[in-house]
Amino acid sequence: MQVEDHYSLLLGIQSPWEITSVDLKMAESRVDIYVEYMDSTGKCPECKNTHPTYDLRKTRTWRHLDTMQFSTFIHCQLPRINCPEHGVKSAQAPWANKQSGFTLMFEAFAIQVMLAAKSVEAARKLLGLNWKQLESIKHQAVNRGLARRSKDNIDYLGVDEKQFRKGHNYITTLVDIDQGAVLEVVEYRTEESCKTLIDKALNENQQSNVKAVCMDMWKAFYNAFSEKLPNASIVHDHFHISQYLNKAVDQIRKKENREFNTTSNNPLKKSKFLWLSNPENLSEEAKVQLNSLNELNLKVSKAWILKESFKPFWQYRSKSWAEKYFNVWYENVTKNKLPAMLKVADMLKNHIGNILTYFDHSISNAVAEGLNSKIQMTKSNARGYRSFEGFRVSILFHCGKLKMEP
Ligand SMILES: [Zn+2]
The missing domain is CATH 1.20.1320 (phosphoenolpyruvate carboxylase, domain 3)
Structure with missing residues (x-):
């Protein structure tokens, strides 16, 4: 068995994709795998119909799961497909998601490591990635999870505020009390931001079917929820x-x-x-x-x-x-x-x-308060987020109960 065949099996690479060479660098504990597309036709990524290839794009690199403790990279020039309907489009690599620099297996593994690791820094070291790469995997994982979230009715919501930075910087979180999951997070705790929160977290149908919302006696929350969810009872918890x-x-x-x-x-x-x-x-x-x-x-x-x-x-x-x-x-x-x-x-x-x-x-914000301490941990683990968006993604990643695997 050739080393190329061994890696084909390991990475699940199949015809018409072919491993043409494997470069093992023992001293660097690194293996570079070169893949070529061996067909003159391919599937349009839009309509999935088969059409002739047009040309090859410049070489891209994906990080894969380590193989036998070697950091493993796949290199390939993706073909472009000439679809009469959709124009010239890059074919999708079967081992990775569009735009991602990691293979699907690596992303799935990285998500598990980040969920289990004590801190962002520990996960970063284990995976051998930089901060930016980790944030990008997390971000995409959360986006997948949010897109897959159920559109079923949610009976009970909890809304709560939390201090974000020193001074008067707040975030507002919306929690599904029965699931114990953070649905969405927005910056500030104003009536306006609270309305945005409701629209981001719930579709119209869900909004009209909420039974009750649990909250502090904070005017902005009260105003936003009584206006947006007139059918829901307000419970000051x-x-x-x-x-x-x-x-x-x-x-x-x-x-x-x-x-x-x-x-x-x-x-x-x-x-x-x-x-x-x-x-x-x-x-x-x-x-x-x-x-x-x-x-x-x-x-x-x-x-x-x-x-x-x-x-x-x-x-x-x-x-x-x-x-x-x-x-x-x-x-x-x-x-x-x-x-x-x-x-x-x-x-x-x-x-x-x-x-x-x-x-x-009989609802209370006990669930939301429990999640609050988890959010606090997320914040201190990351040694404080500079941007609100980074903090939001981390909260949803750890407290959103999302299905995030690629
Ligand atoms: Zn097409």
Whole structure:
């Protein structure tokens, strides 16, 4: 068996394509394979009909999977086909996608490596590629995946923002809650960008069949979704609501802590985590500490009790009972006269209609928040993306649940 035959089998190259020479460079651990097209006719890439060849294009090179630890390159002059209907067109190489400098097998392998690797840098080293080449494979993989995405209805969406760069640079992500997949990402968190997001992610039919959208009480999101998806309910989710309640408790703690700092004995020293953790997750020692602090009748204690007493709200089955519970809770907040807490309670009261929708749909942004930490990892792995587009592609690559193989 000739070495050319061996590589023909290995690369799956068949007539009329033929390996004419193989150049093994032992010192460089590199093998160059030269392929020629051996027919005077070929298939037009547009209509797939057979027509005469016209000429040969200049030599192109494709990177293939390493063969026995040799970096492997295919070189070939692709023929151009003269189609009476479509004109003179380059024939498609059977081992690669149009425009790609890699063979199909190499691309499929690179995608698996990038998905599994801890960082972009680790994948880059394993594959022996530069950053630009990796980004190009990723980009094409994501485009394939998006084109293949199902057009079936999506019942529940989650929309959320995330800081992109330092300062006030945000991105907005749209998540399919049932699939746990990021559908699309846009820059900024304005009403306009949110509308673009909806149009990019969903076709008209999908837009009119969404049952509910989960979101923070952010005006721009609310406006965009109520206008674009008038059939969908808005659900202000409990994840964000508990964040607001936690923030209020923390503001009150900070202020009180400052007041105590002027005295010699500050009981609130190093107590931050006690007020913000879920009490069930605290150690026995921490629980004892929290209980003794609660006996001091501090403002932060009152705020903490209000925060904790909001939790049963989510346990109701009936909307009207939940609403009654909320009204009692709201009364309690007003009696306590803690401005930071009252501010949150007023905001909740103003939005109560779209908070109570939770009892029709029971969705939350928990899935979106889980994906958010994965997005954060993507960001730190890549040591920060300079361009938004690069970041978007990476998010969809890792969190889009796309079918990306070539
Ligand atoms: Zn044609």
